[in-house]
Amino acid sequence: MEQVAAMENGSQTMQFGSPGGHERRLFLDRCGRYLFLAAASLMTLIIFAIIFFVGRQGLMTFSAVSPIEFFTSAQWDPAAGKFGALAFIMGSVVSTVLAIAIGGPLGLLGAIFLAKVAPDQLRRIMRPATDLYVAIPSVVYGYIGLILLVPWLRDTFSTPTGFGVLASSLVLGIMILPTVLSISVDALNAVPRPLEEASLALGATWWQTMIHVILPAARPGIMTAVVLAMARAIGETMAVQMLIGNTPQLVTSLFTPTATLTSNIVVEMGNTPFGSVWGNALFLMAFVLLIISLLMILAIRHFTAKGVA
Amino acid sequence: MMPAAQENKEEYKHTVSVVTQNRLARIMLWGVGAIILALLAAFLGYILYKGLPVLSVHFVFGKSSDMLAGGGVGSQLFNSFYMLFLSMAVSIPLAVGAGIYLAEYARDTKLTRGIRLSVESLATVPSIVLGLFGMIVFVNMMHMGFSILGGALTLVLLNLPLLVRVTEESIRTVPKSYEEASLALGATKLQTIVRVVLPSAMPGIITGITLTAGRALGETAILIFTAGTTVSRFMFDTDLMAGGETLAVHLWYLLSAGLVPDRDQIANGIGALLIITILIFNFVLVLPLKYLQRKSGATMK
Structure with a gap:
């Protein structure tokens, strides 16, 4: 920055001498700087615009529906004017928690394997493989769940349909696995080597070192991984919509066909006129999702500010 | 004892x-x-x-059918790539600009911290929420309707945070000495960025663009209510206001509301087509770049 300032000073003194190219270059230099700043500021503008427009559309719901009804009633019957979204909120929360319970440990163990156990050759295969997990479109995950997992669950547990939170959480668990894995690997690799060596030199086994030294040191990074995975799971739409059964009722078992905030938006948005109470209620559900994901970002900030790794 | x-x-x-x-x-x-x-x-x-x-030539490039068996996915395939191209054409300049700012100019001020937080937040906003935002702003307020343009502009929101991040990271891997040498020779900051920093960071940026493109190709939730679930009557219609159903959206639509008798077959075909495209984007296109990156990394040392 000082350099730029120095050059600007330079341009002042040089004004008498050379009127040509250098002046113009400095002018362009300043223009470029402002353009880059404008592009960067656009990101802030976009996120505020999203909060504003989705929030405004969603909050209009409250002119017809009380917040208490929306958040605490599970009665969703738009034709009868009942807009209780509790079933969807519960559906989102339960399937997210289950997905973390499935994908979290698997991802973390995978990360330990990749960071500390796998030989180089295997590591070179596993890194792109986890990237590929992320790259597979979510409709394809949903599709495979639909033709393989749902029939299998139906036959194995002799349930009427096989749709429900278990089906969607199993697939969600696989979808968030790469998120947990890749961020945890970075966190594990960032743990200073001397910590590990000191523990081993004191006679601890490799696994004791992992549990008592490396994992605690990598905790902030691992927490970040888990929260990001939760954000992905709660916002995931297509795969969940294809597997959860799309019935607005509270989750009572692993095989109750239910719905989540995201899946219900996809199912019903097409049938609702823009600006109706029903439509606005769906926007409000999107706004709830938006707030949850923003809170998660703040939570991650909190973890990373505290920790080292 | x-x-x-x-x-x-x-x-x-x-x-x-x-x-x-x-x-x-x-x-x-x-x-x-x-x-x-x-x-x-x-x-x-x-x-x-x-x-x-x-997969056959007829399936991949043929016209889709609403009722009868034997339809193809040509229009959807075209729409997928057309919208990808449009959204990238808008997002790349913006994201590279923002990435340059964050990597080269930004000091630790409130403004910069705000921008960083915005990029992170944008990256975690669920895609269905981005889709609804696009529906309010592009489809309704700007009267675009469910169209290729509306879908492409909403896709930009998905691409931006990913691209900003890879640009910033790629620029940060360029050795500071390159930049200092250029500045010492009397080049302005802008000249240094355009002629020295960006070319060295290019392989990384292009890798990031390819991976982001792969993700955007498979995206569905963001497009259902912005690009819609219909396609133009004409094959390979470049009209920006035409319906913009993509491959991934078509797969979802077939399974949830499709009427054609051979929908399972078509769904299988689309699944394979999507996976092949993703594999190409992740490996075939990225491999030479990875090689280039490694090579330029080696010469740096």
Whole structure:
């Protein structure tokens, strides 16, 4: 920055001498700087615009529906004017928690394997493989769940349909696995080597070192991984919509066909006129999702500010 | 004597159990690694096994049908790439600009911290929420309707945070000495960025663009209510206001509301087509870039 300032000073003194190219270059230099700043500021503008427009559309719901009804009633019957979204909120929360319970440990163990156990050759295969997990479109995950997992669950547990939170959480668990894995690997690799060596030199086994030294040191990074995975799971739409059964009722078992905030938006948005109470209620559900994901970002900030790794 | 011996034994036992634990843990970790790889292989293998036989020139480039069997996915394939191209044309300049700012100019001020937080937040906003935002702003307020343009502009929101991040990271890997040399020779900051920093960061940026493009191609939730679930009557219609159903949206639409009798076949075909495209984007296009990156990395040292 000082350099730029120095050059600007330079341009002042040089004004008498050379009127040509250098002046113009400095002018362009300043223009470029402002353009880059404008592009960067656009990101802030976009996120505020999203909060504003989705929030405004969603909050209009409250002119017809009380917040208490929306958040605490599970009665969703738009034709009868009942807009209780509790079933969807519960559906989102339960399937997210289950997905973390499935994908979290698997991802973390995978990360330990990749960071500390796998030989180089295997590591070179596993890194792109986890990237590929992320790259597979979510409709394809949903599709495979639909033709393989749902029939299998139906036959194995002799349930009427096989749709429900278990089906969607199993697939969600696989979808968030790469998120947990890749961020945890970075966190594990960032743990200073001397910590590990000191523990081993004191006679601890490799696994004791992992549990008592490396994992605690990598905790902030691992927490970040888990929260990001939760954000992905709660916002995931297509795969969940294809597997959860799309019935607005509270989750009572692993095989109750239910719905989540995201899946219900996809199912019903097409049938609702823009600006109706029903439509606005769906926007409000999107706004709830938006707030949850923003809170998660703040939570991650909190973890990373505290920790080292 | 006796108690001491017993104590020794106890200690010995303890060590044994810890060692066994260690061994078991390692076995378990190998198991998890194997599961992760096997699951992926099974996943890809199954989709390709079901879908590859469906793929034919007629299927891939043919016109889709609403009621009768034997339709293709030509329009959807075209729309997918057309919208990808449009959204990238808008997002790349913006994202590279923002990435340059964050990597080269930004000091630790409130403004910069705000921008960073915005990029992170934008990256975690669920895609369905971005879709609804696009529906309010582009589809309704700007009267675009469910169109290719509306879908492409909403896709920009998805691409931006990913592209900003890779640009910033790629620029940060360029050695500071390059930049200092250029500045010392009297180049302005802008000249340095355009002629020295960006070319060195280019392989990384292009890799990031390719991976982002792969993600945007498979995106569905963001497009249902912005690009819609219909296609133009004409094949390969570049009209920005035409319906913009993509491959991924078509797959979802077929399974949830499709009327054609051969929808399972078509779904299998689309699945394979999507996976093949993703594989091309992730490996075929990225491999030469990775090589370039490694090469330029080697010369840096």
